Amino acid sequence: MAEFIQILISGLSAGSIYALAAVGFTLLWQASQTINFAQGEFVMLPAFFVLALTVKLGLPLPLAIILAIFLSVLLLGAVFKKLVVEPMIQHGTLPLVIATIALGLLLKEGVKEFYSPLGQPFPSLFPQDVLSVFGAAVSIPDIANFVIAMGTIIGLQLFLARTRTGRCMQATAQNPDVAQILGVDIKKMVLYTFLINGALAAIASVLITPIYLAKFSNGEVLGLVAFIAAIVGGFNQIRGALVGGLLIGVIDNLSAGYVSAEYRQAVPMLLLIFVILVRPQGLLGTSEGRAV
Amino acid sequence: MIRKATLLTASALSLMAGLASADVRIASVAELSGAGAAAGAVWHDGIKMAVEEINAAGGILGEQIDLVEYDSQTDPQNSRAMVQKAIDEEAFVLMGTVYSSSTVVNMLVAMQNGVPQITGSESPTITAKGNPYIFRTAFGAQKGLPKLGSYIKDDLGASKVAVIWANTEFGKGGHDAFENVAASNGIEIVSDIPTEQAQVDFAADVAKLKSSGAEAVFAYMTEEESARFLIEAEKQGLGLPIVGDTVIASQKVIDLAGSAANGVSSHVGLTAEAPIPAIREMAAKFEAKYGYGADHNAIKGYLGAYTVKYVTEAVGSFDRQAFADKMHGLCLDAATHPGILMDACWDDTGELSRESFLVQVVDGKQQITKTLPAN
Structure with missing residues (x-):
């Protein structure tokens, strides 16, 4: 039982970070019909911002993290939208998808070339203490990762539901033409979505990298997992991405623990196939339209 | 011209x-x-x-x-x-x-x-x-690991060992060689966990090790995977002696795993700390x-x-x-x-x-505990 609780909590912790990346997928899709296949690399890159700022420039870790989030919002949000999405979206979704794949490769190879192909140690943000929960040893980092990731997503939900800007963003996602007639600055709302995605990617990055180590190839795993989570949960719902992320995290860990480590990556793929066959809109998704 | x-x-x-x-x-x-x-x-x-x-x-x-x-x-x-x-x-x-x-x-x-x-x-x-x-x-592992068997049995006093290893040619070689070493030293392998190359998440593997009833863990993976494993083991408070051969106590793993590498024991063929x-x-x-x-x-x-x-x-x-x-x-x-x-x-x-060495990681550095003759 203790082992099961241990694996479950570890799965929820990892899953909550996957959910952050998955929410980014859904946000961009909702706001601008952008499927960002560079999302994994978006999560990989901010950790290297932190490393560059701490190791190369000698900044303290908290300041480096704040600056890395700012840089991510700027580069992975605003610059990404301006230089990649706006020019490509005019040609349709498919060219944009291909452009994001190319961007992912560029980011990955860029980090490999200009930083290092080797894994890099990344400082843990939390003490490595362990708590006992029903006989299971639960680590403080696992709890902290879960709380921060869930808090971020809940905060985002509240922002979208309870603030005027958030409701304008939802209106833009649901029907941009009507939103524009009602006086919503839809360009600004779409920009906000990209900025939020940059921030989500940066938060996911600083939470996951102490466990994964900082490495140029981290995006391959994270991007795939987040994409599957978004599809499984429902590509057009934030709460779907949240559920999808948690589900993938838990299933991945349970299958590694009780099925086989060799086939752990296959189990989420089987889940994906099953969901697509049985409920193509995802577990919490809706088939009729878009909503953030 | x-x-x-x-x-x-x-x-x-x-x-x-x-x-x-x-x-x-x-x-x-x-x-x-x-x-x-x-x-x-x-x-x-x-x-x-x-x-x-x-x-x-x-x-x-x-x-x-x-x-x-x-x-x-x-x-x-x-x-x-x-x-x-x-x-x-x-x-x-x-x-x-x-x-x-x-x-x-x-x-x-x-x-x-x-x-x-x-x-x-x-x-x-x-x-x-x-x-x-x-x-x-x-x-090769078949020459290095026999030197580790007596250390696990006599120095650590462990008779039940869990094995976590990379499911690669390198890992299989070490795993099979360790099985022979365990058998010849009367050590029981109570948990046998294969892992994948480039695996990033070791949470489930460490949870299984914790509940395996082992008195020590033999880890045989490559550098980055070893470091991730040690980080997760520290995170979950594994609390078991971790031993390995060469890689687990290498300087690269120590650099990557930081304090999580402290306490690891290993047989090493070559080390910068050799006397x-x-x-x-x-x-x-x-x-x-x-x-x-x-x-x-x-x-x-x-x-x-x-x-x-x-x-x-x-x-x-x-x-x-x-x-x-x-x-x-x-x-x-x-x-x-x-x-x-x-x-x-x-x-x-x-x-x-x-010749080779037994080492332990102390304060982020390898310390030679024994020099072993060539075999």
């Missing part, structure tokens, strides 16, 4: 071509990117440093070494293509690869072409296939040159390049077949061959014999 100038230019070019062709080409085929970069890139840096020293001292038989690097990308099939490319480009000797999964594939190409290959791989299968052109720079002045001097030069500490892979690459020099000079010509023949049954002593760092012998399979 023009004719004279043309003749002079042609003569100069042919002279330069003659000089260029006089260089001896050595190919470093290594994991410079991909999951094995933590091992291959360091191995390659060790080779580079040795080659620069050798060239500065006059080269091999008066010829400068032209070191050419080939990136296997930690992909066995790509490593095979890179070995073929190196042979097509007339490499005299191949250095690499480090990952056993690649070496078992690419060494067949080197064997078919009769090109000697100095490898950093440690899987027992490498030297068990009857390849007369393969030679190790570190002994041998030549190794310490080499490690200090390496750190000054590259800005990071030399681990066993750096030392393997370094002494591998010097092995090529000494064996070629013993043969007296750049003859690949004579080189391979010479290495079988060869012993090099460090007193007269300082680049070899420690006395070493190769048997007729290319397997290596050398």
